[in-house]
Amino acid sequence: GAGVSQSPSNKVTEKGKDVELRCDPISGHTALYWYRQRLGQGLEFLIYFQGNSAPDKSGLPSDRFSAERTGESVSTLTIQRTQQEDSAVYLCASSLAGDRGLGELFFGEGSRLTVL
């Protein structure tokens, strides 16, 4: 597709379960980002990929969170043993330039996670 695609769009899970969130970036975009947005709040940086390497994982809230990326394509954000405070919209974005220049981010519509 033409834009960043995220799935699932909505996920309801029970506390303690693991969840996987998927992001398909725009074809050719080398940089990929994950952000978390709690209700009514700003965007919290989680992790950034340049290609399939993650130079900056400093935003991951705990070791329950992990992310991987296959080449310059799909990325998966995994949350293990989910907690209620993990409830949020998880936004993925991709960018052409990465470290090399302009950094306009193209966002998907997000995956809304609700942990009961």
Added chain:
Amino acid sequence: GESVGLHLPTLSVQEGDNSIINCAYSNSASDYFIWYKQESGKGPQFIIDIRSNMDKRQGQRVTVLLNKTVKHLSLQIAATQPGDSAVYFCAENKGGGFKTIFGAGTRLFVKA
């Protein structure tokens, strides 16, 4: 993760008036700044950007002003329309697309 986790300030303007949304950024080494618009239920969308070697940039109905001395960014929207109602975020980064950090956001309401 990094962000400012505050409840969003709001700005209410009359349709047709000009809007000014302000943002204070944190890193004096940041050299690239972007404004994003987020409508309800959607991801943020790019509005306009500016590099640190400029202090003003204009787009269609929007102008971004950068004051590096006081680390302040503003977005001016001319002749505000109901479709401009959204949350507006400023974002900063250093050296291009690496680790874009978002500000707290401002909710703009446009009254018809």
